[in-house]
Amino acid sequence: MAAGAMVLPYVLPGGSLFAPTGSRKANHVVFCMFAGGVRNLESVHKNDGNLMPSMLNGNESISSDIVSSMSALPSPAVSSPLQNFGTLYKEFRYDQGPTGHFNGHTTAITGQYTNSSLSLLERPSYPTVFELYRKHNTPSMSALNSWWITHTNNLYPILNYSNYAGYGPTYGANQLSPNDLFSSRTVPNLINKNNFSGNNKELQDDIRKFMNNNFGGGLNASAGMKNDTEDAEKIENWIDKVLQDISSGSLNNPWNIPSYMNGDMYNIYFAEEVLKQFQPELLVVNMFGVDTCHTDFSGYCNAMRRADWAVGHLWDTIQNTPGLANDTVLIVAPEIGRNGTPNSIVDANGRPALDHTNSDPMSKEIFCLVAGPPSVVNQGKVISQEAGRSIDIVPTIANILGFDSEIPGLLPGNVLHDAFI
Template sequence: MERRNFLKKTALGSVGMLAAPYILPSGRLFAATGARKVNHVVFCLFAGGVRNWESVQKAEGNLMPNILSGNEAITNDIASSMSALPSSPLSAPMQTMGTLFREFRFSDGPTGHYNGHTTAITGQHTNTALNLRAAPEWPTVFELYRKHSNPAASATNAWWVSHTNNLYPLLNYSSHPSYGPQYGANQISPNQLFSNSGLNALGNSYAIDPDVAEELDRLRHFTNAQFDVPFSAAAGLENSKEGRDQIQAFINRMVQEAQGGQHNNPWNIPSGMNGDMRNIFYAEQVLEEFKPELLVVNMFGVDVAHTNFTEYCNNLRRADWAVAHLWDTIQNTPGLANDTLLIVAPEIGRNANPNTILDANGRPALDHTTDDAVSREIFCLMLGPSGVVNTGNVVNQVTGQSIDIVPTIADALGFLPETNGILPGRVLQEAFV
């Protein structure tokens, strides 16, 4: 298919996907251990700001029964406002299948959503100088994996499934001089890409925050250029025709199914699927089609906590169900089952003290600010094959930080950092046998 027609008929011409598949040059700053723990890692950012009080500490009862063990009853007023959900996709809570760090920390930097995402995806703390119009300073987990794990592998092995196109596609790759767009992942924002407005505007940019429109447009031009530039003129890059054709067929199929209504409520949720569920659903489609070695997906529905505490609790419960469905899909997908490490962690917490906005139940809403220690309290759950990940293990002491997730992913996929300052965190060895 001609490039122009391909970009028009799929979403690759939009900002919905910001990187094309390509073959990488060699070169290592990381030492390959040759001893992978698993061949696939899925990192789910349970994002939007989740306070430990409502999650692992169960202040309102067990709002996350698919992830956490325990039958603590949900507070009456919250329970009466919960959306109906099907029974659990799993036979037991995920906590029993892996290691739960109950007192994880986002230990440094402003407690903003984008700061939290940047720290989790780069393994580096951020500061107030974080540029919301530029790629991060330090390499992302996608770049580290693409450059140092298996440089000859197709880019279809790395995916970033973000809940929106606002800011978050910038986390695909960094401005670090040793890395950059040639080491990025394939990136999609399916809630926009496959929405009614997205389907009606394929090949065009979406209405996005003007503060990042310029940067996203630059990334879009980079993507388009990769279809025309030969290997010799593209700074060592070469498109993988096989990967490009597979992505083309996948996007075409997703578009057709979405237009046919097959994605309206594929999980048969009685109350309907929210944005978090839909983003996880599309991440599952990517996993089943490409079986990537690295996939990062995020959720954001709980951020309604700024104005509605009850709906925050409701969306926390829906996100919990979605993660259980994700793990069930992984365990029932040949090539991924018993060979995948799943990491689940919020990007930041929320304040100890509420703001002045009350919901229908008279519950005050919650913000997140840097000077509030509770907004730094998060959790982390790691699941994987038996014999690799400790099962039923709960780490109750304050240990582990969000900067430790990228080194743990690097360790699981068989490459470790040398002393170069790129990853200051540590491998979360407590999770492994």
């Protein structure tokens, strides 16, 4: 793709930023939302065995009926579970607001509770972590330092910036939905050997349309969002290389998974590629495969195990990338939990499915894992009592990157001090 030939509507300007901020714990933060609604019973409590061996210690055997429904995976990409490299909050809470996915995402990304009037067609009412980072950090930082990698171009990209006065698109994140833009699985015939060439205007137009998808519902696609010329060229050149790799078939299964790479794995794979290519200081990525639990409990367990494997691979990539290794804090948490009371749907193993409703307190029970360098994060620490809330993640990120004292009273949550040295 010729440099400068394609304008990416989610790529935002470097902007004029505020004064340098305080001391940092680390120079990079990756926040991975283990999203789709994960119940503590199947994750940290291991009621059906250890479905998350890349993240959690323990050799608890997975229930035999669940094993029969699971697809093959290689051994974990990490030599030791992630909880040994950090602090595990076993009883974290999403303790206020409706237990919907978008509410949970909004709370985690803004550090503010949401309510039932939250509109799915409007940007958040409070600044996102991306805006807070970019407005209250070092002036030299560009938008290349802040990325939001979403599982879909529907709805979730609007969380890259808010409607809050004094913030907005100038301080938003570069947003990317790899499963929409880069996947020939979900976009049949968009990218293949026969129709791709570096000067294919039709393909460029198609990609632009896909990148515009999340601006449906009356949102303005021309909200002043673009990188400066140098950064835009870097991103376009990188996308060009990715498209060439897809056209050659080299990205059909880049992790060589023996069964298949699902959407969560592809999302994490491209988050890793962004980390390696641009080394942003702040990257947020979500996964969503476990939401199959509405109709298929066994499939939910399978998706949880695959998402866990992907998180382990993400950590391994961070530790093997110069510039990120020993200088990155990884935070992993679901956006919401799931009900204790099942619905009426039963899967092939006779397991009842689970929704997530506000009336069921288990839907507000989640976990949080904070992993990082031993000089920064407490290693192998487990906090078993109820501690920490979704709204604490944004102030914790701000504290790690050294700008929490610069934020003008916008965050009601607390820094997760127990996780740090």
